[in-house]
Amino acid sequence: MNHTVVDYVNAAVTTHPDKVFLYQGEEQMIFREIDEQSDRLASALLDIGIEKGDHLAINALNQFEWLVSFFASAKLGATLVTLNVRYRDSEIEYMVNNAEVKAIISIDSFAGFDYVAFYQNLRDKLPTVEHYLFIGGGGFEGSYDVADLLQVEVNKKRLEQTKQQVKATDPLLIIYTSGTTGKPKGSMITHKSILASAIAQRDHFHVGEEDLAIGALPLNHVGGITCTVMVALVSQSSVTLIPFFQPQQVLQAIQEYKATILGGVPTMYLMLMNEKDLAHYNLSSLRLCIAGGSNVEPKLALTLSKQLPNATLVNLYGLSETSGACVLSNLHDSVETISNSIGVVIGDFQGKVVDTEGREVPNGDVGELVIKGDCVAQGYYQMPNETAETFSSDGWLQTGDMVTKDASSYISYKGRKKEMYITGGFNVFPVEIENILTTHDKVQLAAGIGIPDEFLGEVGRFYIVPAADTNPTEEELREFCLSHVSDYKIPKEFIFVSDVPMTPAGKIQKAKLKENGATNPQNS
Known part of the structure; x- marks a missing residue:
């Protein structure tokens, strides 16, 4: 596959220039408009010195400007680093610096949080960032208003020359995923890898223009x-953007747009099904409900x-490392099959279940799922050792997930190879929170x-060994975590203990914590 995201935008504009691609509340954007607006932003970015190979970061909700930025970046051959609006100082500082971000595009405020002041205060800690662009009208001296940049006259010759330089193997996105x-x-994620996953999903689920x-x-x-x-772009279909998940807004959108x-x-599905007014909504238009995570x-x-x-x-x-879907249920699968299996490997991708030596295990035996195909990402940015551990030289991705496979090639998910847990669809790695907690002056070990x-x-349960002569409370530790990391990473439970089980080498035996709990609990 030698096509780029730009090629698929061009194809959609050629075939359906006036078809609505995106809905957002009462607004809509046709394919021609997303192309024109991303051209204008791309041209403006060129004017301020953003070129092929540069890294931009986007920190916004599900909104038009996010996708205009995405397509503008793709047209430049730049790489878009995706940030979560819930990230705070330690997360932003690490990711932006690790990715060597040259410009940040951010909303100016959301839910009472002032992103303009946040970035202004953080500027000295983000030395690679030369430009700040804000969505919503806010800003500080020297920053740009995205609305103004979307009025820029396009230098068509220069932009077309830039687009011609974009290759399928160019990095398109950097999406951060926590490690052990x-x-x-x-x-x-490259143009090639994201298109491979999207096209395979489109074909597997028969997604069409309608x-x-x-x-x-x-x-x-x-x-x-x-x-x-x-998936919508490669099928030339439509998407209704929900800025952030709210059950009533989702149900209303399904009914209004006949999704x-x-x-x-x-x-998310559990919250929708528990919505008290569920019966009042007409959801009969839905033909496909896809559950991930x-x-x-x-x-x-x-x-x-x-x-x-x-x-x-x-x-x-x-996974982020497979650029999107690589395993899906079949459309004819029963409820029982859906409950017991995550599906089959899709498209022309390959999947194996292997032991710790990389040897394929017999059907029914538990092993690690490994994936090969065009969907596999290029590796981890500036992390050669981690890349070598996960992405093998012969093209196989070690997913870190333990599964079984049956005679019909259906894969059943058994758990994570390491310690990660998933809370409400978000991946959480305990060690990230442990590293935060142990900086608290009342915490000796977490x-x-x-x-x-x-x-x-x-949810997270964290065992805390207090520092000598201290008596930390759940509330102060929760508040401490909340000031450093996203709210979904905050532990649900804190258990205060005098010690935790250790190996002779001094490593915490988390398996024993899971099986037996910690010794000598003081309070919980």
């Missing part, structure tokens, strides 16, 4: 940008099939695990 060390790793998807999954993850928006495709994590458990699968009788429920498995939760799937 707690350091987030920037997965480099489809309309609900875009409620965040665009800074592959669930939003690849599995929703890029045919809904994607979400199981927690974790298996749909049997009770929820049955509820969905009852409440949405016209919709087919399917699982989606994918050890976190994921424990089952009926609503969120899993």
Whole structure:
């Protein structure tokens, strides 16, 4: 595959220039408009010195400007680093510096948080950032207003020459995914890899021009940008953007726009099904409900099939490292199959289940899922050792997920190879939170695990050994965490203990914490 995202924008504009690509509340944007606006922003970015190979960061909600920035960056051959609006100082500082970001595009405020002041205060700690662009009218001296840049006259000759230099193998996105060390790793997704995943998903689910998807999954993850928006681009269908997940807004959008495709994590579906006014909405237009992040458990699968009788429920498995979906349920799968299996490897991708030596295991045996194909990302930015551990020289991606495969090639998910847990569809690695907690002057040691939760799937339980002569409280530790990391990473439980089980080498035995709990609990 030698095509780029730019080629698919051009194809959509040629075939359906006046067809609505994106809806946002009462507004809409046709394919020609997204092309024209991204041309203007790309031209403006060229004017301020952004060139092929440069890194831009985007920190916004699911909104037109996010996607205009995405397509503008793609047209320049630049790489867009996707940030979550919930990230705070330690996360932003690490990711922006690690990715060597040259310009940041951000909303100016959201939910009472002032991003203009946030970035102004953080500027000295972000030495590679030369330009700040704000969405919404706010800004500080020397920053740019994105609305102004969207009025720039396009230097067509210069922009066309720039577009011609973009190659399928160029990095398109850097999406950060936490590692076992707690350091987030920037997965480099190329034009080729994102298109491979999107096209395979389109073909597997028979997505066509008449489809309309609900875009409620965040665009800074592959669930939003690849599995929703890029699938719509390659099928020349439409997306209704939901700025951030709100059950009533999603239900209203399904009814108003007669949406045919809904994607979400199981927690989102649970919230929708628990909405008190659910019966008042007409959801009969839905033909496909895609659940990613974790298996749909049997009770929820049955509820969905009852409440949405016209919709087919399917699982989606994918990673930042596979640029999007690589394993999907078949459309004819039963509710029982959906509950027990994440599906089959799609497109022309390959999948194997292997042991610790990389040898394929017999059907039914648990092993690590490895994936090969054009969907596999280029590696982790500036992390050669981590890249070598995960991306093999012969093209196989080590997913770190433990699965089984049956004689029909259906894959059943068994758990994570390491310690990560998933809360409400978000990946959380305990060591990242442990590293934060142990900077608190009242904490000597912190050890976190994921424990089952009926609503969120899993939540964090952290065992705390207090520093000498101190008596930390749950509330102050929770507030401390909240000032450093996203709210979904905040532990649900704190257990205060005098010690935790250790190996002779001095490593915390988290398996024992899961099995038996810590010794000598003081309080919880």
